[in-house]
Amino acid sequence: MDRDKDGLLLKVRGLTKSFEKNIVLDDVDLDLKPGEVHVLFGENGAGKTTFTKILCGGYLANSGEIAIEGRKVHIAKPADSRSLGIVAVHQDFSLVPQLSVLENLYLGREYKTGPFLNKRKMAKEAKAYFENLKIGLDIDLYKKIAVLSMEKQQVVAIARALLQPLKILILDEPTSNFTDRETGILFEHIRELTQRGVGVIYISHIVEELMEIGDRVTILRDGRVVGHIESNADITKENLLKGMVQRGVQKVQQALTTDLGDVCLEVNHLCTDSGLKDINLNVKKGEILGIGGLPDSGKSLIGRALFGLEKITCGEIKIRGEDIAQDIKPSRALKNRMIYFPAEKLDGLVLCRDIKENATLPSLKDKFSSRGILDKGREKDAVSGIVEKLNIRPPNMGKRVCYLSGGNQQKVIMGRGLLKEAKTFIFDEITRGVDIASKVEFYEIVAEIAKDSDGVIFITSELTELLDLCHRVIIMYGKRVKATLRHEDATREKLVHHILGLEVDR
Amino acid sequence: MVNSTVELREKTDGARPTVQIGVVRGFIRTAGFLPMLVAALLVTGLFVSHFYSTMNMVNVMRQTSYLAIITIGEMLVFIVGGFDLSIGSIVALTSVATTLITATKFTGDGVSLTAFGTLGGLIAAGLVGLVNGVVIALFRVASFIVTLATMGIAAGAALELSGGTPIWGVPKSMISIFGGGSLLGIPTVFIIMVIVSVTMYILLNQTKLGRYFWAIGGNESAAILSGINTKKYKILAFVLCGLFAGFTGVLLTARVGSGEPVLGSGLMLQAMAAAVMGGTKVGGGEGNIPGAVLGAFFIVLVGNVMDLANIGSYVQMIVMGGFLMFAIVTDEILRK
Numbered sequence A: 001m002d003r004d005k006d007g008l009l010l011k012v013r014g015l016t017k018s019f020e021k022n023i024v025l026d027d028v029d030l031d032l033k034p035g036e037v038h039v040l041f042g043e044n045g046a047g048k049t050t051f052t053k054i055l056c057g058g059y060l061a062n063s064g065e066i067a068i069e070g071r072k073v074h075i076a077k078p079a080d081s082r083s084l085g086i087v088a089v090h091q092d093f094s095l096v097p098q099l100s101v102l103e104n105l106y107l108g109r110e111y112k113t114g115p116f117l118n119k120r121k122m123a124k125e126a127k128a129y130f131e132n133l134k135i136g137l138d139i140d141l142y143k144k145i146a147v148l149s150m151e152k153q154q155v156v157a158i159a160r161a162l163l164q165p166l167k168i169l170i171l172d173e174p175t176s177n178f179t180d181r182e183t184g185i186l187f188e189h190i191r192e193l194t195q196r197g198v199g200v201i202y203i204s205h206i207v208e209e210l211m212e213i214g215d216r217v218t219i220l221r222d223g224r225v226v227g228h229i230e231s232n233a234d235i236t237k238e239n240l241l242k243g244m245v246q247r248g249v250q251k252v253q254q255a256l257t258t259d260l261g262d263v264c265l266e267v268n269h270l271c272t273d274s275g276l277k278d279i280n281l282n283v284k285k286g287e288i289l290g291i292g293g294l295p296d297s298g299k300s301l302i303g304r305a306l307f308g309l310e311k312i313t314c315g316e317i318k319i320r321g322e323d324i325a326q327d328i329k330p331s332r333a334l335k336n337r338m339i340y341f342p343a344e345k346l347d348g349l350v351l352c353r354d355i356k357e358n359a360t361l362p363s364l365k366d367k368f369s370s371r372g373i374l375d376k377g378r379e380k381d382a383v384s385g386i387v388e389k390l391n392i393r394p395p396n397m398g399k400r401v402c403y404l405s406g407g408n409q410q411k412v413i414m415g416r417g418l419l420k421e422a423k424t425f426i427f428d429e430i431t432r433g434v435d436i437a438s439k440v441e442f443y444e445i446v447a448e449i450a451k452d453s454d455g456v457i458f459i460t461s462e463l464t465e466l467l468d469l470c471h472r473v474i475i476m477y478g479k480r481v482k483a484t485l486r487h488e489d490a491t492r493e494k495l496v497h498h499i500l501g502l503e504v505d506r
Numbered sequence B: 001m002v003n004s005t006v007e008l009r010e011k012t013d014g015a016r017p018t019v020q021i022g023v024v025r026g027f028i029r030t031a032g033f034l035p036m037l038v039a040a041l042l043v044t045g046l047f048v049s050h051f052y053s054t055m056n057m058v059n060v061m062r063q064t065s066y067l068a069i070i071t072i073g074e075m076l077v078f079i080v081g082g083f084d085l086s087i088g089s090i091v092a093l094t095s096v097a098t099t100l101i102t103a104t105k106f107t108g109d110g111v112s113l114t115a116f117g118t119l120g121g122l123i124a125a126g127l128v129g130l131v132n133g134v135v136i137a138l139f140r141v142a143s144f145i146v147t148l149a150t151m152g153i154a155a156g157a158a159l160e161l162s163g164g165t166p167i168w169g170v171p172k173s174m175i176s177i178f179g180g181g182s183l184l185g186i187p188t189v190f191i192i193m194v195i196v197s198v199t200m201y202i203l204l205n206q207t208k209l210g211r212y213f214w215a216i217g218g219n220e221s222a223a224i225l226s227g228i229n230t231k232k233y234k235i236l237a238f239v240l241c242g243l244f245a246g247f248t249g250v251l252l253t254a255r256v257g258s259g260e261p262v263l264g265s266g267l268m269l270q271a272m273a274a275a276v277m278g279g280t281k282v283g284g285g286e287g288n289i290p291g292a293v294l295g296a297f298f299i300v301l302v303g304n305v306m307d308l309a310n311i312g313s314y315v316q317m318i319v320m321g322g323f324l325m326f327a328i329v330t331d332e333i334l335r336k
Helices: A048-055 A078-083 A101-105 A119-133 A150-162 A180-195 A207-213 A237-245 A299-306 A330-335 A355-367 A376-389 A406-419 A436-451 A463-469 A492-499 B004-014 B023-031 B034-046 B054-079 B087-103 B110-139 B143-162 B172-179 B188-206 B208-218 B220-225 B230-256 B267-277 B289-308 B313-335
Strands: A010-019 A022-032 A037-041 A063-068 A071-073 A086-089 A168-172 A199-203 A216-221 A224-229 A263-272 A279-284 A288-293 A312-319 A338-341 A424-428 A456-459 A472-477 A480-486
Touching: A010 A048, A022 A037, A022 A048, A022 A224, A037 A048, A037 A207, A048 A086, A048 A168, A048 A199, A078 A086, A086 A150, A101 A119, A101 A150, A119 A150, A150 A168, A150 A180, A168 A180, A180 A199, A180 A207, A207 A237, A216 A237, A224 A237, A237 A492, A263 A299, A279 A299, A279 A480, A288 A299, A288 A436, A288 A463, A288 A492, A299 A312, A299 A338, A299 A424, A299 A456, A330 A338, A338 A406, A355 A376, A355 A406, A355 B208, A355 B220, A376 A406, A406 A436, A424 A436, A436 A456, A436 A463, A463 A492, A472 A492, A480 A492, B034 B289, B054 B087, B054 B188, B054 B208, B054 B230, B054 B267, B054 B289, B087 B110, B087 B143, B087 B230, B087 B267, B110 B143, B110 B172, B110 B230, B172 B188, B172 B230, B188 B208, B188 B230, B188 B289, B208 B220, B208 B230, B220 B230, B267 B289, B267 B313, B289 B313
Parallel strands: A037 A199, A037 A216, A086 A168, A168 A199, A288 A456, A288 A472, A338 A424, A424 A456
Antiparallel strands: A010 A022, A010 A063, A063 A071, A216 A224, A263 A279, A263 A312, A472 A480
């Protein structure tokens, strides 16, 4: 391998990416030496995944340079990235569920004899490979991915990556479904690769792992590099936390209402078949309850379960004293004046229809129609009030929502809640992918809504929002409630500690 | 789990139009290419002898009416995100069922025979639609497969019930009401079609039901989050589609004067073509009544003009296919 004088495997300079007005990566530099494990560390939304997706050809950067072994490269599509020797295991595994393990392992680079697949050769190689890998020995090569456990899917995803010739390996949360034994074996393989000069970009929230495997760390926050750790010995909890808790630019400036009423929503010992275990929480009139945690901590499941989108196996959901857990579904929840705003706003919108129709969809029946006939005049008046109140741009209720910006689309969904005259609100990551100006607007709207509500549940991965917007904060870890903190007691350090699943030991 | 999420994000980024669109383009965007194609055909008609004769015009009106009614039904299913292959067979089944009832002549009164026959035919049609809807909505099976199955079942039932041959016994009054009748020179079926279109236009645009249809086809998860019982409305759309196909079957039976087990065999493809050319989106959420009616008009016109110009039916098929392809591709390009 010939390298330029600085001997870097990968050199990234000034990488910038924005979605519409929202900057997700801002002037990021990164050096990867051959044979090192370089950790990317930061909160959700810090830009780690965007960074790796650019390297893999999933996104195009707006500006910035990428050089591999001293040679400037242009990565426009996944094939470019692969031909440069960059191989990634993404969080979502990127496997085709309908195909077998073997078919997935060799997808796009099948062995052939003439026009036919050489299945025997692939199977033989794969079998030998799993034996060498020492994990996943019991995986049936001919089983479909869809029927495998998450753990086995993860093994397959990693195996697929390692089967390819590679120079740079990107691992995004590779151990999220692994036991310690499997993690240990994976680390052995990583060490073997680095000895051969492969560079590894490693993303994980699990501090112990980083201390064990990481050589250097780059800490990201709000799309910017905010810190470096230059040697394995310096990778400590304290240093990682220090990087993570440096306060960002924006602060949520909302005076919290102090006069809270009685408990209106109460959840006792709630379990779902999606994994939530023994969830207990309550929300008072006028209160904003924040829920934070890692992506798979179960925080979003709570919102979904309360709105009847998850199968509930035990426990109660009491709204104003009445338990509705048994027969909960969206229409029932709406009837009890509870409304849910999904994390993926596209789930909530009918893109090809206009603002007005989207805003009134849940309240057509009880407010804007009689005997099935629409009262369009009333609808128009009500929606124009909402458009004005929430400052929806363009202020044209006949505009199809697919032409609106992300922030305005989110406002349409919020308007839906106001029109429905809901009393209990569940917001799930409503500020994700929204520019800073709109975020501030949202905070105002949420605080305003909370005042006369029967309680607001605010699910978010942004620490600032948990700290400044919420009366109380619940931190989820491993699908359980890890901690509950009051606004006065919550600090960035404490929140990060709980989010990472660490015990507070100071 | 597949890598497609990345591409999806990129697409929505680029979906917002930044350039000012021209007047012509804007018009095409809202109305589609169809009005121009229809106008072109009407002009072509000037050079085709007998095209503008009263008899031919009445004929075109009739044919358009049959096709438009069945197209509106198919469009409803398209709007909720479905697909119905069985409508052609439903036409045949209805024709046979209706005639089997009227042929018994259990009452001497032709008008009440007509009423019972129509009712019986519609029940048969509605049942097929109900089976389609229930299986698709409750068992989450692809509508393509389910309606492929019911297409076979309904066609087979029509052939079995009729013994494979036309059944005689359509009452005279039925033929005179639905078949050859006219009011002030306008064929009765045309008037019926106008009534159906206006009713459905109101249903889709002025009622809660219509809104729910759009929402379910546009984004089912958004409809569920809004507390809408999406299964119920999907079933309803399929039942309505079956009923419209059945009604077309009754009207056609009255026109041909017998119960035909192979009636309407070409209607399914024509109805789909008419709906799509009229701006209905396969996949759901978009469609409009004037477009569907105009689409039906266009398809009838193409056939009619070519018939009169002595162009053979094989060439007609090629031309029709070409128009459909053209309409879909230009629509797709203009949307971007």
